[in-house]
Amino acid sequence: MAGKVKWVTDIEKSVLINNFEKRGWVQVTENEDWNFYWMSVQTIRNVFSVETGYRLSDDQIVNHFPNHYELTRKDLMVKNIKRYRKELEKEGSPLAEKDENGKYLYLDFVPVTYMLPADYNLFVEEFRKSPSSTWIMKPCGKAQGKGIFLINKLSQIKKWSRDSKTSSFVSQSNKEAYVISLYINNPLLIGGRKFDLRLYVLVSTYRPLRCYMYKLGFCRFCTVKYTPSTSELDNMFVHLTNVAIQKHGDDYNHIHGGKWMVSNLRLYLESTRGKEVTSKLFDEIHWIIVQSLKAVAVNASPSLTSSTANDRILKYNLINDTLNIVVPNGEIPDCKWNKSPPKEVLGNYEILYDEELAQGDGADRELRSRQGQSQGPRAGRSRDSGRTVLTTWK
Amino acid sequence: MLQEESDLSLIIAQIVQKLKGSNLYSQLERQAWASLQRPEIKLESLKEDIKEFFKISGWEKKLQNAVYGELSVFPLPSHPAAPPEHLKEPLVYMRKAQGSWEKRILKSLNSMCTELSIPLARKRPVGEQKELLNKWNEMGTDEPDLSLFRPVYAPKDFLEVLINLRNPNYENGDSLSFRTHLGLIQIPLKVKDIPELKECFVELGLNTGQLGIDDSTQVPPELFENEHVRIGQKVLAEQDSAAAQQYIRQGSPTALRAELWALILNISSEPEDVLYYEQLKTNVIQHDLLVDSLIYKDVKLTASNDDYYFVFEDYLYQVLLCFSRDTSVLSHFAYNSASPPKSYIRGKLGLEEYAVFYPPNGVIPFHGFSMYVAPLCFLYHEPSKLYQIFREMYVRFFFRLHSISSHPSGIVSLCLLFETLLQTYLPQLFYHLREIGAQPLRISFKWMVRAFSGYLATDQLLLLWDRILGYNSLEILAVLAAAVFAFRAVNLMEVTSLAAAEAVLADLSTLKVMPLLQIFLFATVT
Numbered sequence: 001m002a003g004k005v006k007w008v009t010d011i012e013k014s015v016l017i018n019n020f021e022k023r024g025w026v027q028v029t030e031n032e033d034w035n036f037y038w039m040s041v042q043t044i045r046n047v048f049s050v051e052t053g054y055r056l057s058d059d060q061i062v063n064h065f066p067n068h069y070e071l072t073r074k075d076l077m078v079k080n081i082k083r084y085r086k087e088l089e090k091e092g093s094p095l096a097e098k099d100e101n102g103k104y105l106y107l108d109f110v111p112v113t114y115m116l117p118a119d120y121n122l123f124v125e126e127f128r129k130s131p132s133s134t135w136i137m138k139p140c141g142k143a144q145g146k147g148i149f150l151i152n153k154l155s156q157i158k159k160w161s162r163d164s165k166t167s168s169f170v171s172q173s174n175k176e177a178y179v180i181s182l183y184i185n186n187p188l189l190i191g192g193r194k195f196d197l198r199l200y201v202l203v204s205t206y207r208p209l210r211c212y213m214y215k216l217g218f219c220r221f222c223t224v225k226y227t228p229s230t231s232e233l234d235n236m237f238v239h240l241t242n243v244a245i246q247k248h249g250d251d252y253n254h255i256h257g258g259k260w261m262v263s264n265l266r267l268y269l270e271s272t273r274g275k276e277v278t279s280k281l282f283d284e285i286h287w288i289i290v291q292s293l294k295a296v297a298v299n300a301s302p303s304l305t306s307s308t309a310n311d312r313i314l315k316y317n318l319i320n321d322t323l324n325i326v327v328p329n330g331e332i333p334d335c336k337w338n339k340s341p342p343k344e345v346l347g348n349y350e351i352l353y354d355e356e357l358a359q360g361d362g363a364d365r366e367l368r369s370r371q372g373q374s375q376g377p378r379a380g381r382s383r384d385s386g387r388t389v390l391t392t393w394k
Numbered sequence: 395m396l397q398e399e400s401d402l403s404l405i406i407a408q409i410v411q412k413l414k415g416s417n418l419y420s421q422l423e424r425q426a427w428a429s430l431q432r433p434e435i436k437l438e439s440l441k442e443d444i445k446e447f448f449k450i451s452g453w454e455k456k457l458q459n460a461v462y463g464e465l466s467v468f469p470l471p472s473h474p475a476a477p478p479e480h481l482k483e484p485l486v487y488m489r490k491a492q493g494s495w496e497k498r499i500l501k502s503l504n505s506m507c508t509e510l511s512i513p514l515a516r517k518r519p520v521g522e523q524k525e526l527l528n529k530w531n532e533m534g535t536d537e538p539d540l541s542l543f544r545p546v547y548a549p550k551d552f553l554e555v556l557i558n559l560r561n562p563n564y565e566n567g568d569s570l571s572f573r574t575h576l577g578l579i580q581i582p583l584k585v586k587d588i589p590e591l592k593e594c595f596v597e598l599g600l601n602t603g604q605l606g607i608d609d610s611t612q613v614p615p616e617l618f619e620n621e622h623v624r625i626g627q628k629v630l631a632e633q634d635s636a637a638a639q640q641y642i643r644q645g646s647p648t649a650l651r652a653e654l655w656a657l658i659l660n661i662s663s664e665p666e667d668v669l670y671y672e673q674l675k676t677n678v679i680q681h682d683l684l685v686d687s688l689i690y691k692d693v694k695l696t697a698s699n700d701d702y703y704f705v706f707e708d709y710l711y712q713v714l715l716c717f718s719r720d721t722s723v724l725s726h727f728a729y730n731s732a733s734p735p736k737s738y739i740r741g742k743l744g745l746e747e748y749a750v751f752y753p754p755n756g757v758i759p760f761h762g763f764s765m766y767v768a769p770l771c772f773l774y775h776e777p778s779k780l781y782q783i784f785r786e787m788y789v790r791f792f793f794r795l796h797s798i799s800s801h802p803s804g805i806v807s808l809c810l811l812f813e814t815l816l817q818t819y820l821p822q823l824f825y826h827l828r829e830i831g832a833q834p835l836r837i838s839f840k841w842m843v844r845a846f847s848g849y850l851a852t853d854q855l856l857l858l859w860d861r862i863l864g865y866n867s868l869e870i871l872a873v874l875a876a877a878v879f880a881f882r883a884v885n886l887m888e889v890t891s892l893a894a895a896e897a898v899l900a901d902l903s904t905l906k907v908m909p910l911l912q913i914f915l916f917a918t919v920t
Contacts, residue, residue: 191705191771192531221705225532264702267648267853271773275649 009038015315038063061333070296074179075140078113084295109288113181117160134183194226195219208355215348219260290353321347409464459635463660483731483799492731492798500735514684523679534707540691545761549843577813578835585811597643600916605645606857606908626650643864652773659786671778674716685753689714693764702852706771723755726789731799765847803868811872823883832895838875854907877914
């Protein structure tokens with residue numbers, strides 16, 4: 001039997017450490033020989049930066065891909081998706097088909113977005129087309145809802161107008177960079193409240209793309225009733241669902257933390273809106289996730305802080321299932337080992353997309369089944385595994 | 395033969411009487427008049443032609459559904475000369491016990507009133523009315539000071555009353571025998587045993603497809619689920635209440651449930667219904683009732699802290715505050731052993747002309763009451779429809795869970811059924827729990843009083859309530875309670891205190907209701 005897996009982490013969270021210890025793995029320091037390093041974002045940056053020239057050996061795994069920020073930084077994500085769409089269009093891929101108004105049929109999942117200050121003038125042009133619209137400003141490099149605000153007048157972003165004029169050759173300080181998107185002010189409300197989805201996706205390899213979605217994702221609700229009224233644009237409790245923000249509201253409840261499991265959402269939507277519409281919704285969510293991953297090849301750090309007892313249990317199980325998939329059988333990692341893990345190991349994950357399985361069919365098949373999704377019976381289940389969403393995409 | 399016939403004609407006469415006052419009657423009348431224009435209606439065969447027209451246009455079906463709805467709550471046939479109290483409750487000692495319980499509740503309410511110097515009802519000043527109207531959709535954000543309010547009673551208080559119930563005509567004798575009932579309820583009511591339950595719940599058998607079992611991911615949908623969904627859609631297309639009730643015994647597909655329940659409960663949202671709800675809302679705006687604070691407190695203590703239902707907090711206020719003011723609910727007291735509490739205008743105590751029912755709907759909420767409404771929010775998001783569904787569920791089923799009666803679906807019978815099932819089929823467990831001071835009913839009572847709301851996962855709860863509607867009976871609650879104990883029997887045999895037993899049964903959120911019921915009824919050696 002090979003030696004025990006040696007692990008390091010620079011994040012002191014019990015949901016991680018308990019999982020390592022229960023597998024009998026051995027804790028080491030980062031200077032020693034390690035197999036598994038659960039790194040914080042800062043450490044990842046250092047490890048993979050061009051200067052250090054650090055290279056992982058064949059028996060080492062870390063918890064982020066080097067290019068993870070391509071998806072987690074908001075400006076990079078938008079750039080990547082826009083680039084991906086253009087590439088597909090150039091290739092003549094049917095996925096990039098547009099309708100008579102020039103809107104993408106299958107890849108229209110990002111609202112109109114601009115980078116500030118770089119695209120300020122483009123933005124102003126768009127803004128003037130519909131002057132009564134609301135836009136949301138998000139700082140590129142921050143998370144947990146920090147620094148986000150809504151605007152409905154150009155004067156509210158004067159600052160970025162100045163910056164765009166003065167800084168043609170001066171490199172932008174990353175801290176000042178924002179993305180501005182058209183705010184969707186008619187979101188689906190439940191109980192009159194806005195909510196968002198926190199879904200966990202594990203990407204085990206990029207080439208071939210293998211990703212898993214945790215079945216127990218959840219919705220986070222605002223504590224205050226939603227209103228599109230412009231007088232409440234400043235009230236972040238109405239518009240932002242991040243727990244970090246909602247936690248400080250008067251009505252925040254520490255027992256359930258304003259969260260619902262996604263299975264509840266599904267039950268509610270099926271009961272009130274019907275099965276077809278709900279299935280279509282979830283299919284489209286999965287589609288967006290897979291397309292976004294393809295646009296990049298990797299949110300850097302999901303919060304491992306648990307806000308409620310239920311939350312702690314969920315995250316513990318999440319890490320447990322994650323480790324079972326990426327370090328199968330508790331053996332020392334070997335990057336040459338490339339097989340798909342057996343389904344018993346998946347736990348609460350389900351296969352979101354396995355490129356190897358899908359290979360050989362090409363984009364055509366993907367598209368045909370995508371078009372056929374809203375009509376006809378879905379073979380949504382296979383006898384032996386749990387509900388896999390992907391049988392129609394192969 | 396003759397007796398049955400006259401019973402039947404009596405029932406028919408009573409239902410006709412009831413329906414004559416309904417909206418449906420005036421609609422039918424209008425339709426009949428309008429149909430005279432139609433070419434197929436001929437003077438010579440007027441009656442037959444109009445009947446035929448009703449059949450084709452679906453109006454006969456609506457009438458059928460209404461009659462079926464009335465039959466669901468119709469009291470069991472009794473002697474034609476029986477006084478109205480007998481329709482409420484045939485047994486005198488039960489009526490008396492319910493009466494004293496009500497007196498206690500009212501006394502508790504009145505003393506809270508006096509202590510806090512709050513009137514039972516008051517008219518709101520105009521400013522306050524405006525404010526409430528603005529806040530109507532988010533009353534949950536209101537933070538009135540509720541610290542001085544206590545719930546009027548909690549389920550465990552009610553349990554104590556039931557434990558002390560005795561039939562004065564029944565002499566048990568002091569000596570213990572194998573017939574002695576070891577549980578807390580000491581009332582000799584007839585309850586079903588497992589062979590009888592198997593007959594009653596035959597559609598839950600092992601050879602019949604069920605939603606909640608045969609729609610799980612391991613089972614190919616062609617085997618049962620697809621066909622069941624297809625039949626459900628057909629039932630809805632036919633708009634047949636009775637068929638829907640039969641169908642739903644095997645469970646309802648999530649997408650069809652809202653409509654099926656509405657069909658079974660005979661709820662259709664006519665403009666008059668929406669108007670009625672708006673009128674109730676106006677009453678809420680204009681007058682403040684003491685029970686409103688009790689409702690607020692209850693919602694804050696229960697639903698707001700629930701993982702599934704916290705989202706719907708505001709809907710709960712919108713339903714329950716209106717419910718308190720709905721005098722149409724008073725009609726259900728004709729077949730409820732309870733009676734609405736009477737209060738008197740200040741200074742006119744005892745004068746009947748100044749008596750009012752308080753609250754206007756005659757129902758005083760207790761701790762956990764709002765949990766009857768909460769699961770319905772998963773099905774209906776339009777307030778007036780949600781309201782109608784809840785009201786009908788209350789006057790058909792929920793009222794039986796907190797009034798003392800001999801009805802087979804009444805809480806007393808349910809408790810007795812639960813204890814008897816346990817004693818008969820799990821005697822070792824029952825005896826053990828009794829020995830360590832953990833009478834099983836003390837744990838399961840709260841589940842049954844709330845119809846398991848807040849204890850089961852929502853999807854499981856809805857599957858359970860499907861069967862309540864399907865069988866028009868609450869007995870399934872007692873069977874499920876016993877099945878839960880059977881399921882956790884191994885762990886329960888090892889505990890040595892009531893607290894430890896409570897801990898074993900504290901979390902039911904992972905239970906799958908249908909397999910438990912099926913195993914208990916059909917797969918246990920009896």
